[in-house]
Amino acid sequence: MSKAFGFVAYGGPENQKFLDRPTPSPGPGQLLIAVRAAGVNPVDWKIRQGYLGTGQPPPVVFGSEASGVVQAVGEGVEGFAVGDEVFGSTVTGGYAEHTLLDAASTAHKRPDVTFVQAAALPVAAATAYDAVQQLDLKAGQTLLILGIAGGVGSVAAQLGKGHGLTVLGTASDGNRAFVESLGATQVRYGDGVAERIRAAAPDGVDGIVDLVGGENARAAAPTLRNPGRLVSAVDPATAAELGGAFVKRTRSADTLAALAKLVAFDALDPHIAATYPLEHAADALSEVESGHVRGKLVLEIG
Numbered sequence: 001m002s003k004a005f006g007f008v009a010y011g012g013p014e015n016q017k018f019l020d021r022p023t024p025s026p027g028p029g030q031l032l033i034a035v036r037a038a039g040v041n042p043v044d045w046k047i048r049q050g051y052l053g054t055g056q057p058p059p060v061v062f063g064s065e066a067s068g069v070v071q072a073v074g075e076g077v078e079g080f081a082v083g084d085e086v087f088g089s090t091v092t093g094g095y096a097e098h099t100l101l102d103a104a105s106t107a108h109k110r111p112d113v114t115f116v117q118a119a120a121l122p123v124a125a126a127t128a129y130d131a132v133q134q135l136d137l138k139a140g141q142t143l144l145i146l147g148i149a150g151g152v153g154s155v156a157a158q159l160g161k162g163h164g165l166t167v168l169g170t171a172s173d174g175n176r177a178f179v180e181s182l183g184a185t186q187v188r189y190g191d192g193v194a195e196r197i198r199a200a201a202p203d204g205v206d207g208i209v210d211l212v213g214g215e216n217a218r219a220a221a222p223t224l225r226n227p228g229r230l231v232s233a234v235d236p237a238t239a240a241e242l243g244g245a246f247v248k249r250t251r252s253a254d255t256l257a258a259l260a261k262l263v264a265f266d267a268l269d270p271h272i273a274a275t276y277p278l279e280h281a282a283d284a285l286s287e288v289e290s291g292h293v294r295g296k297l298v299l300e301i302g
């Protein structure tokens with residue numbers, strides 16, 4: 001048996017509990033890992049709330065990214081062996097002592113990247129990577145990130161800077177110094193945001209990565225030099241209304257390896273705000289649910 005943290009009914013945090021489940025066995029294309037670290041993301045509580053549908057019968061284990069050590073290899077998986085240190089997208093939740101990874105979305109963990117850093121890459125950092133790639137801006141152009149201080153935004157900022165872009169992003173004033181430490185300009189969100197964006201970028205912006213959605217995206221969109229150059233990771237309907245697009249997630253092992261290499265070379269910091277033991281997973285998830293984590297929270301397990 002193996003300990004995991006999940007929810008037993010769709011709805012609020014009152015449905016969360018620790019579960020004892022049989023250690024899962026890897027099916028074709030899967031790996032069983034002993035989890036060493038698991039990323040905590042807003043999508044975890046959104047799934048619990050049923051915002052992404054209620055088709056998966058509870059209990060459901062939280063989490064969709066993890067790092068750990070391979071315990072068993074499923075049929076048809078090549079390039080991985082028992083004992084390998086890996087990280088990737090989970091099939092059976094990350095908040096757990098053991099889980100299954102999808103081998104196609106799994107990469108080897110380099111020794112110069114920690115389990116905690118690696119567990120922070122498959123969701124937030126990879127989404128930032130996909131969004132920045134999709135916008136396809138050229139060096140010297142200006143990127144606006146709505147929600148720059150979170151796990152996705154802080155990585156998108158660093159990748160944008162790495163591409164030679166001028167980066168600005170919306171965050172509260174409490175995050176001004178943090179945003180500046182990313183090499184970006186902080187713009188306070190809320191009433192009057194378009195004027196503040198224009199003050200920071202008088203010629204307008206060339207692309208927007210939207211991590212907030214709704215009115216925040218509508219207010220910022222008119223600052224685009226070319227309408228529609230907006231990629232959202234959070235609000236497909238508003239993105240479409242503004243002529244933009246939803247982020248196309250590649251979930252590729254090559255992307256994970258590229259991100260890990262940047263971390264190893266100190267060219268990317270996934271900004272782990274805090275780590276929690278599995279026993280305190282509810283506290284970590286509640287903090288993420290508050291919507292104001294700076295960077296990422298990660299569970300350290302085992």
Ligand SMILES: NC(=O)c1ccc[n+]([C@@H]2O[C@H](COP(=O)([O-])OP(=O)(O)OC[C@H]3O[C@@H](n4cnc5c(N)ncnc54)[C@H](OP(=O)(O)O)[C@@H]3O)[C@@H](O)[C@H]2O)c1
Nearest residue numbers: 042127147149150151152170171172189211233234292293
């Ligand atoms: N489609 C996908 O595959 C995918 C993948 C990953 C994430 N996402 C989604 O992308 C969004 C961002 O995720 P995340 O992991 O970066 O975490 P997050 O919890 O959304 O980000 C936290 C940050 O959001 C900032 N924030 C809150 N309200 C804001 C507002 N109105 N304007 C600007 N910033 C605001 C906070 O900064 P302040 O404290 O300064 O307010 C905080 O630093 C989430 O909705 C998530 O579900 C989608």
